[in-house]
Amino acid sequence: MPTIGVIGGDGVGPEVVREGLAVLADVAEREGFRYDLVPFDLGGERYLKTGEVLPDKVVDDLRRCDALFLGAVGHPGVAPGILEKGILLRLRFEFHQYVNLRPVRLYPGVETPIKGKGPEEIDMVVVRENNEDLYVGAGGFTRKGTAEEVAIQTSINTRAGVERCLRYAFDLARSRGRERPYRGLSEEERGRGLVGQVTLVAKTNVLTFAHDLWMRAFTETARDYPEIKSDYQHVDACCMRMVVSPERFDVIATTNMFGDIITDLGAVLQGGMGLAASGNLNPARTAPSMFEPVHGSAPDIAGKGIANPIAAILSVAMLLDHLELPRASERIRRAVARVLAAGAPKTPDLGGRANTADVGQAVRNAFE
C-alpha cells in the first residue's frame, strides 16, 4: 500500500490540497486501491512559530513516502528564498527529483488568451531540468552593502545531470509519438518516419559554457532516437513561438531557470495558473517524487476559498501515473475534462463565481 506524504504548506496550498485529496479518495474507492496519507506541517506558519524550516528528521520521514503531494510554499511574512530554498528546492535536490514535468495542454471549454489557438494547437510538455543551473545556490558577495559591491550567482551544469534529463525528454517524445504522433512536424518530416520532436531551449550564443555542454549532450543523446526530430530554439525566440505558433512544439527540454520562465508562459496558454499541474520526478525512484500545482501560495486570495483546485487535482493525476495507476489518473483527467467542457462551475480566475469546494465537488460528480 503506497504512502503519500502531504504538505499543504502556505496560502492557498491547504485549500487546494483538500480538494485534491477528496478526489484521490473517491477515485481510490472506485478503482479499488488503498493508500496511506501522512500529513506534514511545513511552511511559513511553522517557521514563524518555531524558526524551523525543514528539520532533517522530517526529511527522513518524507523520504520513506512513496510520493509527495505539495500545495505551495511562500509566505508574505517570510523573507524571499527562505521557504522556497529551504523546503521546495531542498526536497527537489535531496530527493534527486531531476525532472520537473510540466504539461501545457489546453482543455476544451477553457479559454486561452491567445487569438486563434485551441486545444489542437496547445498540447506540449516541458521537461525542465530540476537539480542544477542557477538553482544550485552557488554565489556570493564582496564588499556587500557598499558602492563597490559585487554579487555573483553561478549556474552549474553537469554532463550526467543534463543527459539524464534529456533522455527523459526523448523517451517522453517517443511515448507521446505513440499516442499523438507528428506534433510539430512537417509533412516531409512525417514522410521521413519521424514521429515526435524534442526542442532544446537554451541560449547557446551567449551562455557559451553552460549551453555548449547542453548542446553537445543534446546532439549526442538525439542519436539514440532516430525517429524523434531534435530542434533548437533560443529561449527568447521560444517565448515568441509559444505565443505565435504553440502547435510547433511537442516536448521541450530546458534548463531549470528557463524552464521556470517558459512554464509560467505555458500556464497562461493553457488558461492560467489555476490549471497548471507539475511533477518533480525522480525517475530512478531512489527517493519520492513530488507533485504540486504550479501556482504557488497566492497570498492575495488565500483564505477566501476561491482558489482553483484543478491544478492540484491534475497534480494528483500525475502522482497516480507515477504510482503506476494509469486507469485512476485517466479517470481523474476525464472528470476534469468534463467539468471544464461544461464551462461550470468555474472559480474567479476563469471568470466564474464558484468556490474551491464547488469545483472539487463537480470533479467528483463527473466521475463516470
Added chain:
Amino acid sequence: MPTIGVIGGDGVGPEVVREGLAVLADVAEREGFRYDLVPFDLGGERYLKTGEVLPDKVVDDLRRCDALFLGAVGHPGVAPGILEKGILLRLRFEFHQYVNLRPVRLYPGVETPIKGKGPEEIDMVVVRENNEDLYVGAGGFTRKGTAEEVAIQTSINTRAGVERCLRYAFDLARSRGRERPYRGLSEEERGRGLVGQVTLVAKTNVLTFAHDLWMRAFTETARDYPEIKSDYQHVDACCMRMVVSPERFDVIATTNMFGDIITDLGAVLQGGMGLAASGNLNPARTAPSMFEPVHGSAPDIAGKGIANPIAAILSVAMLLDHLELPRASERIRRAVARVLAAGAPKTPDLGGRANTADVGQAVRNAFE
C-alpha cells in the same frame, strides 16, 4: 555635424538598414539637419572570408562616431556566439552601453496576438541592463567532453552597474509620467500623488545573491523618486502578467538575461519582431550608443526582400532622439503610425504581401 556609423551586418540586416537610411535622408532634408554616414563591413561574410570578427582598429573607428546604426549579426555558417559575442556584445560592453532600451508599444492598426488588448493596454518600456549578468562571458569547463564534465556560467552584478541602470529607469518613469501619467496605477495610488511606476523583474527567491543586490539597489534608488511607485515581479510571474494584464506595466527594469527574454515576449505583444526597435545606450555619452531592430538576421527570409523595415526605421527614430533631434524622431514615428494605421502596405510577417522597399517607401510618403 554628427557622424553615424552603419553596420548592415548579416541576413536581413543590410535590407532593413537600407530603408532606415532612406527614411533618415528624407527626414534630414525636411528638418534641415546634416550628418555623415560611415559604413562598416562587419558580420558573418567578413568573418568567413578573412577570419576577422571585429579588429581593434575598427573599434577605434566606431568609437569616433556619434551614434551607430546596426542591422543584425548572426550567420548560419558561423558557430553560435562568435559573431554575437565578438561584435554585438563586445560593442555593448566596450562602449559602456549599459541600458538596452526596448519600448513595447502597440500601434493602432497593428494586431496583437493577445485577446482583448489594444494600444491603450500595450504601452510599456523595458530598461534592460546591458553590461553585466550572465552576459559577461564568465565561466568554464572541467573534464570537458567526458561523462564527468561540469560547465559553469557566472552572472556578475555590480552595485554601480545595477544602480545606474535603475536610475535610468526611474528617470524614464518620471519623464513618462509627464506625458502619459498613471500607467498601471490604481485610483488610490493616483490619489496619493504617484504618476508612474517602475517594476523590477528578477527572481529574488532563487537568485539570492545576484538579485538580493538588485533588490537592495532598487529599494534605495526608489527613495529618490517619491512620485514613482516601485513594484516587484518575479520573472516567471512577469511573463504571465505581460500577456494577461500588460496595462499594469509602465517601466520595467530588469537584468540582461531576463530582459532578453521578456523583450521578445514584448515584441510579440506589439505585433511581432518586425516592429520592435531598441537602443543600446551609453547615457553618459563617453562612447557612441547603438540602435538596432530587435529581430536579428533572420536567415530564413534573408535575401528575399520581404523583411519588415519598420523596426529598423523606428530604431533610427530612437537614434535621432539620442542625437537630440526630437522633432525628426517624432516625425518618423508619426509617419510609421500613419502607415500602420492605414493597414497597408504590410510585409508578410504582418499578413501582407508587400516587400521591404514598399514599406520603406510608404513611410517616406507618409511624412507630412
